[in-house]
Amino acid sequence: MADVGHDAIKAFWADDADEVFSAEAAPVAVDGDVAVVRVEVRYGEPLRQEYRDLWLLRFAPDGRVAEFEEWAYWPGKPYSATGES
16 A cells, blocks of 8 residues: 555655755745645756746645645746646
Protein backbone atom coordinates (compact mmCIF):
# COMPACT_ATOMS: atom_id res chain seq x y z
CA MET A 1 0.00 0.00 0.00
CA ALA A 2 1.31 3.45 -0.94
CA ASP A 3 2.00 6.07 1.70
CA VAL A 4 -0.75 8.62 2.23
CA GLY A 5 -1.05 11.85 4.20
CA HIS A 6 2.00 13.03 6.13
CA ASP A 7 3.88 9.78 5.41
CA ALA A 8 3.50 10.37 1.65
CA ILE A 9 4.76 13.94 2.00
CA LYS A 10 7.78 12.80 4.04
CA ALA A 11 8.60 10.09 1.48
CA PHE A 12 8.31 12.57 -1.40
CA TRP A 13 10.75 15.02 0.20
CA ALA A 14 13.14 12.24 1.33
CA ASP A 15 13.69 11.36 -2.35
CA ASP A 16 15.10 14.88 -2.91
CA ALA A 17 16.94 15.26 0.40
CA ASP A 18 20.23 16.27 -1.28
CA GLU A 19 18.61 18.63 -3.81
CA VAL A 20 19.66 22.29 -3.71
CA PHE A 21 16.63 24.55 -4.16
CA SER A 22 15.07 27.80 -3.08
CA ALA A 23 11.40 28.67 -2.81
CA GLU A 24 9.50 31.92 -2.37
CA ALA A 25 5.79 32.17 -1.68
CA ALA A 26 3.48 35.18 -1.41
CA PRO A 27 -0.29 35.36 -0.93
CA VAL A 28 -2.21 36.79 -3.88
CA ALA A 29 -5.72 36.73 -2.41
CA VAL A 30 -7.48 35.61 0.77
CA ASP A 31 -11.23 35.30 1.24
CA GLY A 32 -12.41 33.65 4.42
CA ASP A 33 -10.97 30.13 4.52
CA VAL A 34 -9.69 30.23 0.91
CA ALA A 35 -6.31 31.59 -0.24
CA VAL A 36 -4.37 31.85 -3.50
CA VAL A 37 -0.57 31.81 -3.20
CA ARG A 38 2.07 32.48 -5.89
CA VAL A 39 5.14 30.25 -5.53
CA GLU A 40 8.50 30.35 -7.33
CA VAL A 41 10.92 27.42 -6.97
CA ARG A 42 14.46 27.23 -8.34
CA TYR A 43 16.48 23.99 -8.44
CA GLY A 44 20.24 23.62 -8.63
CA GLU A 45 23.24 25.84 -8.25
CA PRO A 46 23.85 26.89 -10.92
CA LEU A 47 20.14 27.12 -11.79
CA ARG A 48 19.02 24.18 -13.94
CA GLN A 49 15.24 24.20 -13.46
CA GLU A 50 12.60 26.61 -12.23
CA TYR A 51 8.86 26.65 -12.03
CA ARG A 52 6.06 28.87 -10.85
CA ASP A 53 2.84 27.81 -9.23
CA LEU A 54 -0.45 29.16 -8.09
CA TRP A 55 -1.75 27.27 -5.09
CA LEU A 56 -5.45 27.27 -4.25
CA LEU A 57 -5.87 26.44 -0.55
CA ARG A 58 -8.92 25.89 1.62
CA PHE A 59 -8.30 25.80 5.35
CA ALA A 60 -10.06 23.65 7.94
CA PRO A 61 -11.33 25.25 11.18
CA ASP A 62 -8.15 24.07 12.97
CA GLY A 63 -5.98 26.08 10.54
CA ARG A 64 -4.59 23.13 8.59
CA VAL A 65 -5.02 22.90 4.83
CA ALA A 66 -8.13 20.85 4.03
CA GLU A 67 -7.91 21.14 0.22
CA PHE A 68 -4.93 21.88 -2.03
CA GLU A 69 -4.89 22.51 -5.77
CA GLU A 70 -1.71 23.35 -7.69
CA TRP A 71 -1.47 25.14 -11.04
CA ALA A 72 2.10 24.78 -12.27
CA TYR A 73 3.95 26.71 -14.98
CA TRP A 74 7.45 25.96 -16.23
CA PRO A 75 9.03 29.00 -17.93
CA GLY A 76 10.30 28.11 -21.38
CA LYS A 77 8.32 24.87 -21.56
CA PRO A 78 5.31 24.11 -23.78
CA TYR A 79 1.87 24.70 -22.33
CA SER A 80 0.41 21.35 -23.38
CA ALA A 81 1.27 17.75 -22.53
CA THR A 82 1.82 17.03 -26.24
CA GLY A 83 4.69 19.51 -26.42
CA GLU A 84 2.80 21.96 -28.62
CA SER A 85 2.61 25.57 -27.46
